[in-house]
Structures are given as structure tokens and as C-alpha cells.
Amino acid sequence: MIRTHVMICGGTGCTSSDSPKIAEAMEQEIVKLGLQDEVKVVRTGCFGLCAMGPVMIVYPDGTFYSRVKVSDVPEIASEHLLKGRIVERLVHRDDEAGEKVEVPTLKDIEFYKPQLRVALRNCGVINPENIEEYIAMDGYSALGKVLTEMKPEEVIDLVTKSGLRGRGGAGFPTGKKWLFASFNKTPHKYVVCNADEGDPGAFMDRSVLEGDPHAILEAMCIAGYAIDAHQGYIYVRAEYPIAVHRLQIAIKQAREYGLLGKDIFGTGFDFDIDVRLGAGAFVCGEETALLTSIEGNRGEPKTKPPFPANKGLFGQPTIINNVETLANIPQIILKGAEWFASMGTEGSKGTKVFALGGKINNTGLVEVPLGTTLRQIIYDIGGGIPDGKAFKAVQTGGPSGGCIPAKFLDLPIDYENLKSIGAMMGSGGMIVMDETTCMVDVARFYLDFTVDESCGKCVPCRIGTRRLLEMLDKITSGNGTLEDLDKMEELCHYIQANALCALGQTAPNPVLSTLKFFRDEYEAHVVEKRCPAGVCKKLLHYEIDPDKCRGCTACARKCPVNAINGVVKQPHVIDQAKCIKCGTCMDTCRFGAISKK
Amino acid sequence: MKSLEELAAIRNKMKDKVALREKEGDIRIVVGMATCGIAAGARPVLNAFVEEVSKQHADNATVTQTGCIGMCRLEPIVEVFEGGKERVTYVKVKPAMVPRIVKEHILGGRPITEYTIGAAE
Ligand SMILES: Cc1cc2nc3c(=O)[nH]c(=O)nc-3n(C[C@H](O)[C@H](O)[C@H](O)COP(=O)(O)O)c2cc1C
Ligand code: SF4
Ligand code: SF4
Ligand code: FES
Ligand code: FES
Numbered sequence: 001m002i003r004t005h006v007m008i009c010g011g012t013g014c015t016s017s018d019s020p021k022i023a024e025a026m027e028q029e030i031v032k033l034g035l036q037d038e039v040k041v042v043r044t045g046c047f048g049l050c051a052m053g054p055v056m057i058v059y060p061d062g063t064f065y066s067r068v069k070v071s072d073v074p075e076i077a078s079e080h081l082l083k084g085r086i087v088e089r090l091v092h093r094d095d096e097a098g099e100k101v102e103v104p105t106l107k108d109i110e111f112y113k114p115q116l117r118v119a120l121r122n123c124g125v126i127n128p129e130n131i132e133e134y135i136a137m138d139g140y141s142a143l144g145k146v147l148t149e150m151k152p153e154e155v156i157d158l159v160t161k162s163g164l165r166g167r168g169g170a171g172f173p174t175g176k177k178w179l180f181a182s183f184n185k186t187p188h189k190y191v192v193c194n195a196d197e198g199d200p201g202a203f204m205d206r207s208v209l210e211g212d213p214h215a216i217l218e219a220m221c222i223a224g225y226a227i228d229a230h231q232g233y234i235y236v237r238a239e240y241p242i243a244v245h246r247l248q249i250a251i252k253q254a255r256e257y258g259l260l261g262k263d264i265f266g267t268g269f270d271f272d273i274d275v276r277l278g279a280g281a282f283v284c285g286e287e288t289a290l291l292t293s294i295e296g297n298r299g300e301p302k303t304k305p306p307f308p309a310n311k312g313l314f315g316q317p318t319i320i321n322n323v324e325t326l327a328n329i330p331q332i333i334l335k336g337a338e339w340f341a342s343m344g345t346e347g348s349k350g351t352k353v354f355a356l357g358g359k360i361n362n363t364g365l366v367e368v369p370l371g372t373t374l375r376q377i378i379y380d381i382g383g384g385i386p387d388g389k390a391f392k393a394v395q396t397g398g399p400s401g402g403c404i405p406a407k408f409l410d411l412p413i414d415y416e417n418l419k420s421i422g423a424m425m426g427s428g429g430m431i432v433m434d435e436t437t438c439m440v441d442v443a444r445f446y447l448d449f450t451v452d453e454s455c456g457k458c459v460p461c462r463i464g465t466r467r468l469l470e471m472l473d474k475i476t477s478g479n480g481t482l483e484d485l486d487k488m489e490e491l492c493h494y495i496q497a498n499a500l501c502a503l504g505q506t507a508p509n510p511v512l513s514t515l516k517f518f519r520d521e522y523e524a525h526v527v528e529k530r531c532p533a534g535v536c537k538k539l540l541h542y543e544i545d546p547d548k549c550r551g552c553t554a555c556a557r558k559c560p561v562n563a564i565n566g567v568v569k570q571p572h573v574i575d576q577a578k579c580i581k582c583g584t585c586m587d588t589c590r591f592g593a594i595s596k597k
Numbered sequence: 598m599k600s601l602e603e604l605a606a607i608r609n610k611m612k613d614k615v616a617l618r619e620k621e622g623d624i625r626i627v628v629g630m631a632t633c634g635i636a637a638g639a640r641p642v643l644n645a646f647v648e649e650v651s652k653q654h655a656d657n658a659t660v661t662q663t664g665c666i667g668m669c670r671l672e673p674i675v676e677v678f679e680g681g682k683e684r685v686t687y688v689k690v691k692p693a694m695v696p697r698i699v700k701e702h703i704l705g706g707r708p709i710t711e712y713t714i715g716a717a718e
Binding site for chain 1: 598599600601604607608610611612614615617618619628629630631632635640643644647648651659660661662663664
């Protein structure tokens, strides 16, 4: 009988750092030691600790090994699996006040402790390619309950009471969406899962699909029953090959077990699901563009109304929900609306998954109750800013979101609070910025993205965002005027009011929020022609301090464009006309004589 | 899937198999598995515990191993830790003793003194 499970992460992050090879090697070692009837290797989805990957957890003790290499496998097998001695050298360590503290089990590490896993509850816990493991975690019992004990309107009512809101960005109440679709009595309706996940830096939906694909299938079936639909589509980007593969396996298994298809649980209810691949355009995540794309047309948004709940896919009533939204559904059915509503804030119930990245010690996936403060996420879970640098801002909501300054660190995060300060929940990207980040440059980065991703259908977005980007370019190269700042703001409001879809309507957010909270940085660029963070290349120059320079010639030899002149043992000088501001000389000088101004 | 009973059957069959990842057992059964323990036959003992705990549904117990406990001549050694109680150490454990330990001690709460270190010394 199996006494030990070795969980090895098979998520995208760890797969790219060789976890499949580690799993194979481990299986071979286990056979070599004759432990194959006692120890089993389980390939899981993402644990959310991708930066510490490849990740391995050994149960029942729960020992957590991070950054495992193929060459470590024999030692773990013979020491830990055979002799029961933990390999201390590989046990994860938390950074506590500069000291590395050993943390033997997953649930004790700082990154995990404050988290509350609902949508991610099975990620890293089960083998996503085995439907029976999902069933063991009460999988498909919510569907069973709904089909045998509840009327469709009771299901909708329960979802409404739970207070669940869409996790795809806009935060629309899920129960209400289902209710609207249920009103339309037509023979063909659809349930669509939005797994496009286009925000740069976001990967929570990918992790759910990779780690717990059956939860999405089950939720879609439940939604189908609630609105009387019999066909579902999952729209997922082709750049997520592991997620697509696991979804396909899950669908196949669910069909074999009769959990998809005809007459599910002998109740006469039919439902099936197919996967549709997207090519990865950001705008295809917008619901109307997504539906057009499934129909086989170019993915361009349409005006709303009509809303998809009335006239969606193939002109039929359709509900479209985000992956994470759906991942909550089976739990809500099983544990009840009150349970779900007990987490979160007044207007935002439940938990939210964030992809924490940027200038932060622990990057990864974080699931916390709504209402958690930014400070808790960034400092308690994220472990703060590396290298003793100061926090400057956190960007939420991706290209549609805004930058939040330090004064809001104690603001409880929910849909309304973020909106009130010009940011957005978005899909849950959370990028931390430190003092070395230039906020004008950040705004420029996001605008650059939206200009590329605008579908071009409407003028305010196609041309407006381009003009905005040009103005930002002007400012970062030192040619901006104070008047430009006002013009920019005006243009932002114009785009917000006139773009056809939310891509255009929200594109100005990064500019507006930085203008509001970091206006002094803009003014430094415009008035003093200076980039306070030292990022905008055109506004900075490198200088050699003649008093500190020993004339060692090291910098002159490294400079790629021969911009540094000088004789041995004499102070050197940088020819500003030639210098391309690569910073190499500053890194090279051993006497600290070169500085960035 | 034609019925809820079928689903329940799969769930029950699988539950034991994944339980080991979730268990927050109040009782830990730790088998000494250093070289001397293995030589003295600790592996079959470990496996017997895993099997019995599952068979008798001792859901509050987890079975793990540890290295050398430092009393090689008394191996295989099994220690039972339970919150708030003194540790119980069984020595020279044989697979045949395991069902009784699980039944009377783990489930019944009565350590079997004749198997413990006190009796052997
Ligand atoms: C430009 C743009 C991109 C979007 N990308 C996504 C996406 O990648 N995933 C997603 O779930 N929703 C995305 N949305 C939101 C969807 O339009 C829609 O609101 C959402 O899928 C509804 O599901 P929910 O109510 O469960 O959140 C995007 C919206 C816009 C305007
Ligand atoms: S706002 Fe932008 S993305 Fe949306 S329809 Fe207009 S051009 Fe296309
Ligand atoms: S910054 Fe680069 S290009 Fe300029 S002087 Fe230094 S090494 Fe040369
Ligand atoms: S991919 Fe392994 S922890 Fe995220
Ligand atoms: S050559 Fe000027 S400091 Fe090195």
C-alpha cells in the first residue's frame, strides 16, 4: 500500500525548469530502491510558488523542497523516502530579517500562511490528469447535488446570494448574469468560459486550468443546468499548451465517466464542452470579441447592448464567465451561499487570486479574502521589497488598471475601493514597483501595449492611444511642456468616454492614475528635464568625478562606443555626444567615480 | 455516471488514497528507518501500519518515518506522538503486532504496555 506521495509540480513555471525530468528521475529511483509499492509520484498543477520552483512536496509529513535539481533526486529518494531523513540542504528557507530560516513544511512558510485557498484549493494537491483524484476531493458532487436536488432557479438564487462577482475584470454579479440568460426561453443557449487571460504578467487562470481543470468543467455543467444550456465552450489561448492538454484530458475523462454528455446522473440532463483556441490577442478577452472569434470571425468587439445574456454566441443567449469565477461555483454549491458570503467585504465576497510580481521578494500566486490590505499582500505574503529599496507603487488591473501609491497600502482591496482610486481589480495582476521605477515610463509601457493591442475598429482607441503614447514619448525624452500634461489629461477623458469597448475605455487609466498620484515625477521630466528614478535614458547622463578617478582605464576599455577618453593615471572624461547610456562604465569602475545624473 | 451512488463509490475508494496529503493527524506514528531499522525489518512494519491505519479507518493518524533513534538493538522502533500526551515507544515491533496497536492504542486510546520500551528494558 502507498504510504508516501511525492508531489512534483507540473505547472508551466516548474515545467520550464525541468520538473518533468525530475519526476521521471524520481520514478526511476523509486523502482531502483524497490519502493514502487510504497511511494507514488504525483504530478500536480502549480503550487503558486513558481519563483521557488521546481517545487516538490513529500506527504504525509508535508516536507517542502524548493529549487530541486535532477541531481538531487537520488539523495531525496534514498534519504527521505527510504530512510525517513529529511534532506535539510534542500528544504525551503524563508528570509527572516536577512537570516535564512528553515521551514520544513509548505503550510508553515510565510508565503502560504495568510492565504485562503478556494479557487486554488486543489492546485498542487491533486493530479489534474486523474478525474478520480478530483472526485476524491468532493469533485462532481456539487453537480450531482444540483441535478438531483435543486431546481435551476434555486441554483441561480444560491449563486446570487453568495455575492460572487466576476473575476475577469468588471466584477459583474454572477448570479444576475445567469438570471438574465435564464429568462430567455430558446432551444439553444451557451455557456462560455473565458480563459483568454491577456494581461501581461497574469497567470492565475492558467494555474487553475493546469491544476484543477475538472472544477471548470463541473462549474460549466452547473451553469448549463441553471440556464438550460447544453453546450459549453472554453476559449483558451494557444500559448497555454499545458492548460489546453490538461483540459482535453479532463474533457475526455469526464465523458468516459458520463459526467459530460447525455443523461448525466440519469437525470436526463445533457451537457457537453469543447475547447476553442485563441491566438492571443488581448482584445479577444473582451466578451463580445471572444464570442465573434469562436464563431470564426475576426475578433473585434461589438457594441453592447445587446448583452451576450440576450444575444451572444451564434445570436443565442450566452453566459460568459472567467475561469476563476467558475472555479468558485462548485464550492458555493457544496458549502452554501452563507459560507462564501462570510469571506470578503460588504460588496465584494469571497477570495481573489493575485499574480504577485515585480520588485518583490516572493513572486507567485496568492489567494486571499477580499478586503485584505495591499500591505498584507506585499509585506506579509510577498516578503517586501528586495535589496532594502523603498516601495513606490503597485499596479493592479494590468493595462486597464492604475498605479497605487504608498498612502493607500492600508486600503482593503475590493472592487469599489480600487475603482475609487482610479485603479481596477482587473484579472488580478499585481506588479510591485520600487524607487528605481519611473512612473512616466510605466505609463508609457502600458500605453505601448494598448496601442499594439487596439483592434483598430474605433477611432478614439486606435488614434487616441497612439497620440497619448506620442505625448509620453515626448515627455520621457525631455521635450514635454506643462501644457502637454493638461492636454494629455483631456485626451484621456475623451478616450474613456468615446471608445467602443472597455479596452479603449480603460486604456487611459495607467496615465491618469500616474498623473494623479505622481504628478511631481511628470513635472520633473517636463520642467527640470530630469528623470528622478534615473530610468529615462534621454534625460540622464553619466559623469566621472575627476577627484575619485584613478585613471585605471577600466571603464574606457569596456565602453562599447569608445566614449571615454583619458590618459593612464589621469582622470577620464565621458564624451556625452557619443555616450549611449548603457551604464557599463558605472558598473565597471572599482573606485565609485562614475555616477548617473 | 448513472447515479450519485456510483460517484460516492469512487469517492470513497479514492478518499483513502489522497487522504495522506490532507491529514492533519492528531496522532503521529513514526517508524525508525535508519540502516539498522531497515536491517531489523522496519520496512514491513511501516507498510503494515500504513495498511492497518487505512483498513481500520484510523483517520486521525498519520504514518511517517524517521532516521536513527539511537537504540539500534531494540529496532524496529515505533514511536506514537499524540498532542498533550506522553510519547509511547514500541520496540522490536513485528508486522503481526501492528493490527493490535492500531486497534487498541490508536483507536482505543490504550497503549499496549507489554510492547513498549519499559517492558523490554
Ligand atoms: C480588453 C479586454 C480584455 C479582457 N480580457 C479578459 C480575459 O483575458 N479574461 C477574462 O476572463 N475576462 C476578460 N475581459 C472581461 C470580459 O469581457 C468579461 O467581462 C468577462 O469574461 C466576464 O466574466 P466574469 O463575469 O466571470 O468576470 C476582458 C475585457 C476587456 C475589455
Ligand atoms: S476601444 Fe479599441 S479595442 Fe475596443 S473596439 Fe475600439 S479600437 Fe477596438
Ligand atoms: S554609459 Fe555606456 S556608452 Fe556611456 S560612457 Fe559609459 S560605457 Fe560608454
Ligand atoms: S509552476 Fe510550479 S509552482 Fe507554479
Ligand atoms: S578609469 Fe576612471 S575611475 Fe577607472
